[in-house]
Amino acid sequence: MRLHEKTALVTGATSNIGRAIAVEFGRQGAHVVVSGRDATRGAQVVEEIRAAGGQADFVAADLDGTKAASQRLAEQATETLGGHIDILVNNAGIFPADTTPTTDEATFDRxxxxxxxxxxxxxxxxxxxxxxxxxxxIINLGSWNARLGLPVGTLYASTKGALETLTRAWSAEFGAQGVRVNGISPGVVGHELAESMMRGTPFGTIGSPDAIAHAAVYLASDEAEFVHGTVIDVDGGRMGVAVIAA
Known part of the structure; x- marks a missing residue:
């Protein structure tokens, strides 16, 4: 129980990586606030955590970027968790696969x-x-394509690059005051159609959301007390090893 008696807020926790992190945090003893827009899926995640003996509650949130929406979630999660949040996982995100010329201003802002x-x-x-x-x-979820260019999803890649920069800046700002800030850069996870992107890597195929969750547990635990301002690549070697085209 590496997160015993800890409290955690996980955004975008109703599916995929966010769900896996929330479930694993629950298994490791944390009281988890599962946050997202879909109350039905949120209730399913909460039930999964509780069925395994963990503590969880759902708090609905539409994180549209306004300060008010983030403040409201922070207040509701804090109250739900008994007055304090020990761990914040910034996972919520959207991925439009548009190219630069086809991205309109509304999409950019959203x-x-x-x-x-x-x-x-x-x-x-x-x-x-x-x-x-x-x-x-604080744990931020980045992305491997923040550092490896792709011909689509340019806007998304730039936002994840910004989040990696914020990870280091927040570590400098808050680290000496006791708040550890790190990030995880997932590789190709859970998308079978993208399996070709992993050919030639050490792992050879797509990864599981659980792999990201295990890394999040490590960063959230006291075992990572000496880890600050770091973004961990959990990507099957996609970024660290040369991929030779067949």
Whole structure:
């Protein structure tokens, strides 16, 4: 129970990576707030955690990038978790596969709102309370294509690059005050149609959301007390090893 008696807020926790993190946090002893827009899927995640003996509650949130939306989630999650948040996982994000010429201004603003502004204002709302309590953990979910260019999804890649930069900047801002800030850069996870992107890598195929969850547990635990301002690649070697085209 590596997160015994810890409290955690996981955004975008109703599916895929966010769901896996929330479930694993519950298994490891944390009281988890599962946050997302879909109450039905949220209830399913909560039930899965509770059925395994964990503690979980759902808090609905539409993180549109406004300060008010992030502040509201921070307040509701804090109340639900008994007055404090030990761990914040900024996972919620959207991925339009548009090219640069086909991206309109509304889409640009929406993607930056969800992927960058929402976590920014969540941290602004939650980090000071962590500092007052003597510490906490913030984990940001990046992406491998923030550092490896693809011909589509340019806008998304730029937002994940921004989140990686915020990870280092927040570590500098809050680390000396007891708040550890790190990130995870997942590789190709859970998308069978993208399996070709993993050919020639050490792992050879797509990864599982559980692999990301295990990394999140490590970063959230006291075992990672000496890890600050780092983005861990959990990508089957996609970024670290040369892929030779067949």
């Amino acid at each position: 993607v930056y709102g969800v992927n960058v502004k929402a976590p920014f204002f969540l941290v602004a709302a939650i980090a000071p309370a962590m500092i007052e309590r003597g510490g906490g953990v």
